Amino acid sequence: SGNLVTNASWKDIWLNEGFTTYVQGRITEALYGQEMAEMEREIDQNDLLAEVKDMSPADQALALPPLSERDPDEALSQVAYVKGSWFLQFLEQRFGRETFDPFLRGWFDDHAFQSANTDQFVEYLKKNLLSKKPGAVTDAELKAWLDEPGIPSFATKARSRNFSIVDTARIAWQGSNTLPNAQITGEWGTQEWVHFIDGLGKTLPVEKLAALDKAYHFTGTANGEIAMRWYPLTIRSGYSEANEAAGAFIERVGRRKLILPIYAELVKTPEGLAFAKAAFAKAKPGYHPITTGSVQDMLDKAEAGTAKP
Known part of the structure; x- marks a missing residue:
């Protein structure tokens, strides 16, 4: 098509x-x-x-x-x-x-x-x-x-029945610190987990991320859709236990959609920018030229920003 x-x-x-x-x-x-x-x-x-x-x-x-x-x-x-x-x-x-x-x-x-x-x-x-x-x-x-810009106000938005269950489980965990029942999460696939992570907010306390990681093993996942959401959340939240796996992911994977959100969070701090540059140096030989250009542009802009008085 x-x-x-x-x-x-x-x-x-x-x-x-x-x-x-x-x-x-x-x-x-x-x-x-x-x-x-x-x-x-x-x-x-x-x-x-x-x-x-x-x-x-x-x-x-x-x-x-x-x-x-x-x-x-x-x-x-x-x-x-x-x-x-x-x-x-x-x-x-x-x-x-x-x-x-x-x-x-x-x-x-x-x-x-x-x-x-x-x-x-x-x-x-x-x-x-x-x-x-x-x-x-x-x-x-x-x-x-x-x-015209944006999405028209009259557009009908997609609404998943399964996501209402995910929302309920997430809200319950955020309120009680009790992880969702395994009988519920055992039926979840990529889409449900993506929606779960997307609804967690911009940052979470490190201890909450550690609890999620211990239960569901997001760090080190081979699932790109989950990784592209989990690692930016951990970087913003200061959950350093995921840094090594995040670096390994962007060194191994070259699809822009999956790695640019991770680079975008890394370059926001001097430490993260240094980490991103080191990972990019290792990954660059295996990236597509368009991916290389996109990441290099992001790094250059971030470095120029840190150099400003």
Whole structure:
């Protein structure tokens, strides 16, 4: 789905990534059920809502302004992936799958092995979907998705039933220091643990992190989705017992999504910056050039900041 219809320019990258993320969600639903797909959508949407808080308004639009001399990597974010997918889910909800699915298949069939831009998609959308049910989507709603920052206020947010159980267990532990019953957590997969950690807040007392670690062995995990959330939390909280494992993780793993949040927390202190530079020196030979550039840029900016009077 990503490259069957290829974005004509980098400012239209959502036509690749948003469609692919949407299709991935439909495949997840078909293979593993509606609840699994809903959990993944809720995690993605929460991550996006957190990310856009620190983004320029222009970078939050699906149809990006011309990038001119700007490096496309600087504008690439979860907006293309998650907001793009969320927009397609919105269309699916407004028209129903019996109408939306033939439209989606038609888009692929009619544009296969071609490049396309957002204007072409809008033209095709109006002709082949919006016309099927006039008034179902207004011009203002379409503009809000494509051209305006953030997520439209009328967007329907994913809501997982399983996450309500996770929230209850987390709140109970935070109030009583009694860890969730093993009969409950024994059924949890990656998605539930990700949601559990995401809800712990920016920092936790070291003793609480140690209790969680002793019970669930987050430090040293081979699960990248858990690691990218656990290690930033431990770094912010001063839980130094996880530092060695965090370093080993960013030396072993090269995917930007998984390691940049860890580097971002490390570079906030002089000690962390030194640690990050040492880990990067070991990891650099195995990183993809784009990953190398992203990490190097983060380190350079952090070092420049510490050098200011």
